[in-house]
Amino acid sequence: MITVEQLREDVSAGAVDNVIVVVPDLQGRLQGSRLDGHHFLDDTLRVGFPACVYLLATDVEMNTGPGYALDAARAGFGDLLLVPDVATLRRLPWDEDTALVLADARWPDGTPVPFAPRQVLRTQLDRLADRGLLAFAGTELEFLLFTDTFRQAHERDYRGLVTATRHNVDYSVAGVTEIDPVVRRIRREMRQAGLRMESARGECHPGQYEMVFRYADALTTCDNHAVYKTGVRQIVTQEGLSVTFMAKYDAGEGNSCHVHLSLRHVDGTPVFAGGGSPDRPDLAGMSPTMAHFVAGQLACLRDFTLLQAPNVNSYKRLAPGSFAPTAVAWGRDNRMCPIRVVGEGDSLRIEHRVPGGDANPYTAVAAVIAAGLHGIEHKLPLEPALVGDAFGTTDRPRLPASLAEAVSLWEASEAAHMGFGSDVVAHYAAAARAELDAFAATVTDWERRRGFERL
Structure with a gap:
């Protein structure tokens, strides 16, 4: 990370000739x-930078339309204002002579755009601040690496691609030897860009890799996550490779993005540690606030899934037998549960295992906080922890099985409307329906194989 003064010196010396302002x-x-x-x-530092309003009302193809809380066409495709957050200013090692800064989206009158992802998270952080609380988070993001370039992958219609490793290399040291040069470069340049790495390793799917960066305050973690995801794509492109963060590329293991989160008081003391109940061993070391926070996750899990699994493909990962959660449950150090309680003492935290590699980090973390606040505000009791096989259990509510089910739950959720506001609920529902409409209009390979000759 660099200061404005350092940037000014770099620009004057010719070491930086451009600054990317992003939202x-x-x-x-x-x-x-x-x-x-x-x-x-x-x-720009004085007045911000104008950008078209449709940036916050499009699908993945950059198509926009009615239904969003903001109708870009009716607004004449006018501008909103990008106001740089200088705390995010950094040099990009993979982009020569370039710095990058994240910005907050504001209307021309200076008020925040409420459904901008960064603002969605800020709103939840402000709700915590009203209680004298701070959120700290970390994300564990997985990707699949291929030896094909992005252009080659596109020309092959993303079929028949060659993964950068050939086997399950989960925790393997020798198994990732072939991809060490590129992942070493990613690790090194992310550190240079201000991210502090904790661990890195191969994962279950051939070509799959995970990097974990040091936890930070929730907004910083999400900003770093977005920079990391962008940087990985640029680095592998320069190396003649390609990468995907999609939740489920094929029948193998999907890409997850587990979110770790804890709360602190403004004086830095932990909120989750302490207390417990003598007749509830599963609550050992957990404060009453943490118990309510976890109970809130369970109460809102189905309603808020949309913010953590926003695409049609997301639900291919959240399927039985895929080593991803499907039942509404929590457990102590139980990776089969969507809510896993891990650590002890000051490090006691929750791991939310629903988000996939395609998740928007800002909305995914905002959903965790909003659900936890729902539990705290209503003093929800926490049901007993699930011990053992959460995948095989049949007596618990299930996560939504499809994007259509998730958006219906989201729109009807009183907790969503109370926690996020009806405009935000409508905006993200519109985004989900745009995804569903695009998928419904697509003829898939599966349909051709099934019906070309035989129907």
Whole structure:
């Protein structure tokens, strides 16, 4: 990370000639413009940078339309304002002579755009702040690496691609030897960009890799997540490779994005640790606040799944037998549950295992906080922890099985309307329906194989 003063020195010395100003879109992608370094320092820092309103009302193909809380066409495709958050300013090692800064989306009058992902998270953080609480989070993001370039993958219609490793290399040291050069570069350049790495390893699916970065305050973690995801794509492109973060690429293991989260008081003392109940061993070391927080996750899990599994493909990962959660349950160190309680003492936290690699980090973390606040505000009791096989249990509510089911639950949820506001609920429901409409209009390979000759 760098300060504005350091950037000014770099621009004057010719070490930085452009600054990318970006805003996270509904998919969590960084969208924006490259600005001349002098223009950024002299003008953009004072007045912000205009960008088309449709950036926050599009699907993955950048198609927009009615139904969003913001109708871009009715607004004449006018501008909103990108206001740089200088705390996110950094040099990009993989992009020569370039710095990047994340921005907050604001209306021309300076008020925040409520459904902008960064603002959706800020709103939940403000609700915590009203209680004297802070959220700290970490994300564990997986990706699949291929030896094909992105262009080759596109020309092959994303079929028949060659994974960068050939076997399940979960925790393997020798098994990732062939991809060490590129993942070493990713690790090194992410550190140079201000991310502090904790661990990295191969994963279950051939070509799958996971990097875990040090936890931070929730907003910083989500900003770093978005920068990391963008940077990985740029680095592997330069290396003649390709990568996907989609939740489920094929019949093998999907890409997950587990979210770890804990709360602290403003003085830094932990909120989750302490207390417990002598007649409830599963609550050992857990404060009453943590018990309510976890209970809130269970109460809102189905209603808020949309914010953590936002695409049609997301639900291919959340399927029986896929080593991803399907039942509404919590457990102590139980990876079969969507809510896993791990750590002890100051490190006691929840691991939310629903989000996939395609999740928008801002909305995924916002959903965890909003659900936890729902539990705290209503002092919800926490049911006993599930011990053993959560995949095979049949006596518990299930996560939504499809995007259509998830959006219906989201729209009808009183907790969603109370926690996020009806405009935000409507906006993200519209985004989900745009995804569903696009999928419904597509003739898939499966349909051709099934019906070309035989129907």
